[in-house]
Amino acid sequence: MAEAHQAVAFQFTITPEGIDLQLSHQALRQVYLSGLRSWKKRVTRLKNNVITGVYPASPSSWLFVVIAILATMYTRSDPSMGLIAKIQEHLPQGCIQIIQKCRTVVSAVLFSTLLWFSLIFTMRLCLKQLLSYHGWMFEQHGKVSNTTKIWAMVRIFSGRQPLLYSYQGSLPNLPVPAVKDTVKRYLESARLLMSDAEYERMTTLAKEFESSLGNRLQWYLKLKAMWASNYVSDWWEEYVYLRGRGPLMVNSNYYGMDFLYVTPTPIQAARAGNTLHACLLYRRKLNREEIKPVILNVPLCAAQCERIFNTTRIPGEETDSLIHWQDSEYVAVFHRGRYFRLWLYHAGRMLSPREIEHQIQHILDDPSPPVPGEAKLAALTAGDRIPWAQARKEFFSSGVNKRSLDCIEKAAFFVALDDDEQGMMGDDPAGNLDRYAKSLLHGKCYDRWFDKSFTVVLYKNGKNGLNAEHSWADAPIMAHVWEYVMTTDCFQLGYTEEGHCKGDVASSLPPPTRLTWDIPAECQERIERSLAVAQTLADDVDFHVLPIQDFGKGAIKKCKISPDAFIQIALQLAYYRNRGSFTLTYEASMTRLFREGRTETVRSCTSESCTFVRALEGGESKEVCRHLFRTAAEKHQHLYRMAMTGGGIDRHLFCLYIVSKYLGEESPFLKEVLSETWRLSTSQTPLQQVELFDFVNHPDYTTCGGGFGPVADDGYGVSYIIIGENMINLHISCKHSCPQTDSHKFGADIKKALMDLLELMSPEKPDPSRAEQNHLKNSKKDL
Numbered sequence: 001m002a003e004a005h006q007a008v009a010f011q012f013t014i015t016p017e018g019i020d021l022q023l024s025h026q027a028l029r030q031v032y033l034s035g036l037r038s039w040k041k042r043v044t045r046l047k048n049n050v051i052t053g054v055y056p057a058s059p060s061s062w063l064f065v066v067i068a069i070l071a072t073m074y075t076r077s078d079p080s081m082g083l084i085a086k087i088q089e090h091l092p093q094g095c096i097q098i099i100q101k102c103r104t105v106v107s108a109v110l111f112s113t114l115l116w117f118s119l120i121f122t123m124r125l126c127l128k129q130l131l132s133y134h135g136w137m138f139e140q141h142g143k144v145s146n147t148t149k150i151w152a153m154v155r156i157f158s159g160r161q162p163l164l165y166s167y168q169g170s171l172p173n174l175p176v177p178a179v180k181d182t183v184k185r186y187l188e189s190a191r192l193l194m195s196d197a198e199y200e201r202m203t204t205l206a207k208e209f210e211s212s213l214g215n216r217l218q219w220y221l222k223l224k225a226m227w228a229s230n231y232v233s234d235w236w237e238e239y240v241y242l243r244g245r246g247p248l249m250v251n252s253n254y255y256g257m258d259f260l261y262v263t264p265t266p267i268q269a270a271r272a273g274n275t276l277h278a279c280l281l282y283r284r285k286l287n288r289e290e291i292k293p294v295i296l297n298v299p300l301c302a303a304q305c306e307r308i309f310n311t312t313r314i315p316g317e318e319t320d321s322l323i324h325w326q327d328s329e330y331v332a333v334f335h336r337g338r339y340f341r342l343w344l345y346h347a348g349r350m351l352s353p354r355e356i357e358h359q360i361q362h363i364l365d366d367p368s369p370p371v372p373g374e375a376k377l378a379a380l381t382a383g384d385r386i387p388w389a390q391a392r393k394e395f396f397s398s399g400v401n402k403r404s405l406d407c408i409e410k411a412a413f414f415v416a417l418d419d420d421e422q423g424m425m426g427d428d429p430a431g432n433l434d435r436y437a438k439s440l441l442h443g444k445c446y447d448r449w450f451d452k453s454f455t456v457v458l459y460k461n462g463k464n465g466l467n468a469e470h471s472w473a474d475a476p477i478m479a480h481v482w483e484y485v486m487t488t489d490c491f492q493l494g495y496t497e498e499g500h501c502k503g504d505v506a507s508s509l510p511p512p513t514r515l516t517w518d519i520p521a522e523c524q525e526r527i528e529r530s531l532a533v534a535q536t537l538a539d540d541v542d543f544h545v546l547p548i549q550d551f552g553k554g555a556i557k558k559c560k561i562s563p564d565a566f567i568q569i570a571l572q573l574a575y576y577r578n579r580g581s582f583t584l585t586y587e588a589s590m591t592r593l594f595r596e597g598r599t600e601t602v603r604s605c606t607s608e609s610c611t612f613v614r615a616l617e618g619g620e621s622k623e624v625c626r627h628l629f630r631t632a633a634e635k636h637q638h639l640y641r642m643a644m645t646g647g648g649i650d651r652h653l654f655c656l657y658i659v660s661k662y663l664g665e666e667s668p669f670l671k672e673v674l675s676e677t678w679r680l681s682t683s684q685t686p687l688q689q690v691e692l693f694d695f696v697n698h699p700d701y702t703t704c705g706g707g708f709g710p711v712a713d714d715g716y717g718v719s720y721i722i723i724g725e726n727m728i729n730l731h732i733s734c735k736h737s738c739p740q741t742d743s744h745k746f747g748a749d750i751k752k753a754l755m756d757l758l759e760l761m762s763p764e765k766p767d768p769s770r771a772e773q774n775h776l777k778n779s780k781k782d783l
Contacts, residue, residue: 054120065112131299176596232654243320247533346509702727
């Protein structure tokens with residue numbers, strides 16, 4: 001009861017003598033400090049909104065313009081060409097007369113302000129036009145056109161020291177491609193996967209669509225593009241993610257791993273202390289917009305960063321919804337079937353890593369058992385969405401269950417404290433690495449809250465990882481957070497010699513609070529049904545993590561080939577050897593060059609790559625294969641650049657299909673295109689903050705990347721990350737229920753394909769014996 005009394009700011013008792021009012025000064029102080037922190041955040045947000053609103057100018061430039069105008073007027077010249085006098089005529093003349101000089105100064109300030117806003121508008125318009133130019137992406141290395149040289153003026157308009165969202169208002173909108181261009185590119189991509197009869201039939205359907213319904217649908221799409229910031233993203237979020245009625249676990253959520261070879265501390269609570277504190281540091285930088293915008297010659301859209309923290313997916317019977325709160329001062333923690341609320345701020349300040357470790361240890365030491373139905377409650381988030389939506393409405397819409405569920409959903413993020421040990425360890429490091437990946441992807445199906453924006457998982461041996469929900473943002477956003485958290489944990493916060501977090505613990509910290517539940521038997525039955533669905537799905541996942549050492553970007557660059565194109569063609573070769581055929585292949589590309597851009601599909605199985613694979617497997621000469629390989633790589637690079645710059649195929653067709661459904665029109669062409677199966681789904685996880693890692697002095701501190709589940713029941717999911725110059729990590733998934741797929745066999749096929757391509761494309765090494773013979777001949781000639 002002591003903790004409960006401390007949480008009450010005042011108490012009063014009615015007595016015959018009157019009302020006895022007792023104030024808790026400690027509680028009032030906490031309320032005051034919490035409010036003070038909230039107001040500081042509001043002021044910071046307001047300041048950043050002003051700075052971002054006038055970018056690429058700065059607020060101080062207004063003063064410069066005012067002083068310049070006033071100085072010019074002091075020399076008895078009129079820079080406004082009479083506008084200042086016009087403004088002065090319209091100033092109010094009431095009872096309080098303004099002397100002439102004051103009226104002149106006020107008019108000059110008003111004119112200066114208008115001029116300043118006009119300059120900002122002009123600069124932002126110029127910046128937007130410059131950012132709309134993407135010709136530089138298609139030029140060969142070393143050959144720069146005059147247009148691109150002029151485009152380099154973008155640096156003049158880009159301003160200095162931009163905040164995270166400074167470029168948002170200047171980013172161009174995603175263009176809508178012409179229907180005929182999209183249809184042409186689709187037919188080109190589909191030709192190699194169809195028989196002559198199938199292709200002729202699809203061509204007929206495409207031409208009918210292009211000449212009739214397509215133009216009508218395109219008109220509506222162009223209208224949306226003029227009105228909305230992005231004509232794809234809102235529909236993509238709603239119809240691809242939020243309207244999906246199947247389980248999020250495995251099918252949608254993805255995971256991220258810890259360092260591959262290093263565990264900074266074996267103490268679970270200590271690792272949690274540094275990890276959670278690093279997450280808070282990142283959130284503080286995010287709130288202050290101190291995170292540098294990602295720039296690849298041009299800035300990328302940062303809109304997805306807004307929902308990293310304090311975000312939850314809420315189930316619905318027809319569609320889910322994403323709810324984001326401005327702030328949350330605590331996290332929800334799961335351990336041994338119990339749920340806790342852990343406050344991360346005290347007395348208006350952020351808890352130190354040592355204090356968080358102390359609080360986590362308190363949870364680990366808590367011997368209380370879970371109440372009936374509590375231990376496997378999170379299985380509702382792992383199963384189908386409709387049963388979860390119905391159970392939420394029926395059993396969690398009021399009373400103690402609603403209060404506890406609100407606590408989880410409004411938390412900054414979710415934390416899972418596992419009793420298992422994971423990582424590449426023991427007598428079977430490769431097998432343990434695979435089990436580590438599966439644990440992060442689905443766990444026990446009831447120990448991750450799959451609806452939260454992300455769940456931080458901390459294992460008994462100090463290993464960590466994360467599981468992230470996909471609808472609010474794409475993997476590179478979460479990867480950026482995780483890179484910062486891992487490197488801050490090890491290289492900035494650090495640990496004592498005993499493995500504990502550094503710092504002291506305040507004696508006044510209130511302990512974590514157990515969440516309470518009253519889960520009836522009927523709800524427990526539904527939990528068990530959802531768990532059965534999720535367990536069946538999890539047991540079917542076949543996963544393999546394959547680190548490939550002494551092979552990476554350095555070796556590929558010597559071949560003068562794009563690393564991504566190299567790996568994608570290797571995947572085509574591996575799949576052909578694995579299945580004896582080619583398949584429709586999905587590679588995720590980003591469209592963040594545009595405002596609110598997310599992803600586009602690169603159809604990386606091309607006629608050029610297929611021709612190369614057949615030639616290599618057919619025993620053609622090295623010279624022929626090298627030429628075909630370079631042609632295939634150039635084609636892949638072209639498709640990737642087209643996707644990045646708004647010239648992709650699938651998002652345009654997807655939006656046309658959505659419009660057709662709104663209009664009640666049926667299109668056989670669109671229906672067939674959108675029902676195609678992606679049996680090979682691939683994605684590269686880019687290492688974005690290379691400066692945070694030191695692979696020379698700390699080569700063991702290597703991130704392992706992350707992965708996702710298979711998209712098709714009879715296909716593969718492949719995620720890969722290129723680490724430095726000498727390493728590639730692959731995450732391969734498929735399903736045990738398909739007799740034609742095997743993640744380990746496909747991993748071996750990919751590795752062999754990579755090595756075969758490297759051998760093919762590596763420069764010829766001179767024969768030492770032949771060189772020695774030539775040297776002797778030359779020596780004899782000299783004699």
